[in-house]
């Protein structure tokens with residue numbers, strides 16, 4: 001028998017390939033896929049022991065499962081968190097991280113530029129339960145200080161935000177939260193887990209839509225909540241176990257495989273994005289280019305401070321509004337038109353007519369989502385092909 005190593009001492013790439021593995025007596029090298037919802041016990045006493053916690057082991061799919069447990073352990077090792085729970089989608093992770101701790105009378109503060117479903121939860125759903133909210137300009141630290149009061153139970157932010165890539169200074173907002181005791185939740189999807197580390201910057205909880213770069217190939221929906229052992233076990237798990245937004249075993253198994261290649265993919269996404277951002281910066285067809293890796297980003301200093309690289313996402317506005325944006329998108333021959341992101345395949349999105357259509361024109365205007373704005377999720381194709389595709393489409397505008 002080989003001695004079991006302390007996985008927390010491994011470097012990141014090793015953690016992502018080997019972390020959390022549960023090997024059965026079959027000796028499989030690839031993680032097994034366990035398609036079972038429930039478990040049986042050798043004796044009534046063992047059943048009792050599993051439920052009172054004196055005998056370790058699984059008891060029911062809504063409580064725990066080998067594939068979910070492996071994924072949760074691997075994600076915790078990646079993020080450097082004490083614990084993790086995975087969910088059926090990114091929105092299930094966001095919603096569960098909110099509802100597991102909010103009650104009537106609480107206040108929530110959030111960055112103003114938000115993914116449309118997060119916007120819906122905060123501005124439409126929460127008020128139905130007597131929970132008030134403030135939306136705060138990402139860059140306005142005075143506004144953050146004003147919005148976060150003793151009544152503020154939680155603070156939620158996306159940075160970089162979808163789709164305008166606005167940034168929030170995580171450490172500065174974390175300091176405000178520490179003063180009042182608010183729980184800071186960071187949606188870290190756009191930075192990917194590899195480029196930005198909110199827990200190290202003072203956040204309490206990190207959430208992911210694993211649907212994006214973690215899956216990386218557009219196959220599964222999933223989400224994750226990462227934080228302290230106390231938060232996950234005492235606050236998040238009771239809510240999740242009793243309401244059932246858990247991830248499927250198959251999706252967890254796919255995501256275990258995805259994590260193995262995450263560092264390779266994110267490096268390539270960023271390499272390609274940097275080249276395309278430079279190319280777009282030279283075009284006369286654009287009225288605005290937003291990329292956290294470029295000095296022209298309005299919050300470049302914050303990007304430098306809290307992100308390791310510029311990331312895999314670029315946003316830009318074409319002169320000529322929606323007509324020019326549609327002409328550009330329709331002229332692309334390789335890059336797919338989609339509303340999704342975080343894929344090996346490069347994807348382009350017209351946010352105003354798709355992901356952010358439902359929030360309405362006034363909210364879009366407030367968030368800077370103009371009709372000419374497109375969001376490019378840069379893939380891992382050969383950069384020469386991507387460059388040629390963008391150049392051809394720019395000519396068509």
Ligand SMILES: *Cc1c(COP(=O)(O)O)cnc(C)c1O
Pocket residue numbers: 089090091092094115158162187189190208209210211212221222223
């Ligand atoms: C996609 C996305 C979500 C929601 O994730 P799903 O897996 O689609 O439920 C939440 N936040 C951000 C920033 C996203 O991009």
